[in-house]
Amino acid sequence: MTMNLLRLFRGRNASAGVARERLQILLAHERGLRGQPDLLATLREEILAVVSKHIQLDPEKVTVRLDRGPVVSTLEVDIEVPNNFEQTSARAVRRAAAG
Amino acid sequence: MAKVLVVTSGKGGVGKTTSTAALGAALAQSGASVVVIDFDVGLRNLDLVMGAERRVVFDLINVVHGVAKLQQALIRDKRLENLWLLPASQTRDKDALTDEGVGRIIAELRTKFDWILCDSPAGIERGAMLAMRYADEAVIVTNPEVSSVRDSDRIIGMLDSKTVKAERGERVAKHVLITRYDPARAARGEMLSIDDILEILATPLLGIIPESQDVLRASNVGCPVTLNNVTSAPARAYVDAARRLMGETVDMTVPAERRGLMNRLLGRRAA
Numbered sequence: 615m616t617m618n619l620l621r622l623f624r625g626r627n628a629s630a631g632v633a634r635e636r637l638q639i640l641l642a643h644e645r646g647l648r649g650q651p652d653l654l655a656t657l658r659e660e661i662l663a664v665v666s667k668h669i670q671l672d673p674e675k676v677t678v679r680l681d682r683g684p685v686v687s688t689l690e691v692d693i694e695v696p697n698n699f700e701q702t703s704a705r706a707v708r709r710a711a712a713g
Numbered sequence: 714m715a716k717v718l719v720v721t722s723g724k725g726g727v728g729k730t731t732s733t734a735a736l737g738a739a740l741a742q743s744g745a746s747v748v749v750i751d752f753d754v755g756l757r758n759l760d761l762v763m764g765a766e767r768r769v770v771f772d773l774i775n776v777v778h779g780v781a782k783l784q785q786a787l788i789r790d791k792r793l794e795n796l797w798l799l800p801a802s803q804t805r806d807k808d809a810l811t812d813e814g815v816g817r818i819i820a821e822l823r824t825k826f827d828w829i830l831c832d833s834p835a836g837i838e839r840g841a842m843l844a845m846r847y848a849d850e851a852v853i854v855t856n857p858e859v860s861s862v863r864d865s866d867r868i869i870g871m872l873d874s875k876t877v878k879a880e881r882g883e884r885v886a887k888h889v890l891i892t893r894y895d896p897a898r899a900a901r902g903e904m905l906s907i908d909d910i911l912e913i914l915a916t917p918l919l920g921i922i923p924e925s926q927d928v929l930r931a932s933n934v935g936c937p938v939t940l941n942n943v944t945s946a947p948a949r950a951y952v953d954a955a956r957r958l959m960g961e962t963v964d965m966t967v968p969a970e971r972r973g974l975m976n977r978l979l980g981r982r983a984a
Contacts, residue, residue: 628902633859634909641866641913648870 654678661691669699715823718830718958719848721872723864725835727856728892731928731938732951733832734762736852738937739955741796745827748787750799752844753834754810757801763790764935765798774802777814783821792940797826810843816877819847837871845876850886850958852919856893857905865889865914888919890954895924896967920954921967922947946970 647653658678665671675694680687720733730753737749750773751759760766765788771781776799783799790796799822802809822829833844845851851872855865872885879885891910898904911918922928927945931938939948939955946968953963 630899630902630905630909633905634913637859637862637913640863644863644866645870 654680657689657691661693665693669695671695715826716828716850717819717823717848718828718850718852719833719845719872720830720852720854721833721841721845721868722835722854722861723837723841723868724856724861727854727861728922728928729835729854730758730762730832731932732852732854732890732892732922733759733830734937735939735947735951736955736958737828737830738790738793738796739939739952740828740830740958741790741793742939742952743955743959744795745959746795746797746825747828747830748797748799748822748826749830749832750822750844751801751832752810752840753832754801754840755803755806756834757803759832760788760798760800761935762932763798763937765790765800766935769800772800772802773818774805774809776818777810783818792936808839810840812843812846815843816847837867841868842871842875845872845885847877848872848885849878850888852888852890852958853914853916854890854892855910855914857891857895857899857907857910859905862905862910862913869914869916887916888958889914889916890919890922892922893924894921894967896969918965919957920950921965922950922954923967923969925970 658676661678662671662673662676665676671693677690677692679690679692681690718736720729720736722729730751733749737747741747749759749763751757752773753759754774757772760769768788771786773786775781776783776786786799788798788800790798799818819829831844831848834840845868853865853868853872855861869887872887873879876885889911891907894907895904899906907918907921923946925945925947927942927947928938931941934941938945939951942948943952949968953966953968956963
């Protein structure tokens, strides 16, 4: 709204306000990430570790994506599991019982 | 006491080399002994902007590797006897620079000069890191344009974390130098204003260099703009910035081009 009014007053070429707003939003976000380890890589690693306790996984088949929306963002975790997957822990339990 | 100043920006093409040459010459003109170092290994250009390209024998990497002594690699400016250049290598790759080697050279230069200006390469890779590594102060060259401001912000973050000073818990004194500024376009809201940029970067202003043909004219002939046409708008702006670096208080103005009568009558833009 403010931007539209500004543009009305300053003419069509007054794009500096848009530049300032875009930069402020972007840099607020980027400064938050600075100095932190790569969030997605960490999430991927830990999710892989947790699931691997129970199911044998191909680490290549785990993807973690963060989609940033205007109001909320979604974290998408996609893990491909073979149909005849082996239950890591169950097998270990069975083995222990047999031994 | 010697001061090590890095001229950096993140983004390429914003005027780091021009500013290094101009500030170096302005500081030297005030009587200080100054050395400007080109850290852009493989893509050296400070020698060309300073007009010393035909006098390069040894370079920074030769000194780091002990092939040449510092005195052999330093090139004295032909116009100012207390202005010196340490060129970058044109043939070696950027990995030839080592943190330890750069530290050794900077320490030696500190004993010989009042000002050591490090012209950083663009980017955030090794060369840029090493250019800022030993800095006491930093000039962040920024154009009034979104990509340049974003990259400046990134570089400011690195100055606060990756420098020796930052690692010791001290602060690198940072200054923003806005180049290629067009006051008329900013007034019309077509270009980020000085206030916009300073508010976003939250860093003090060192100077405002107006967009000007004199900058290209100076680099064409291999002369720092502060020596080539001392009365030109960019030269006056750089001299003011250099005085602020030396601790003087100078009113912040954007020097204007002095337009001739014919230009004014015809309404021709100076820049």
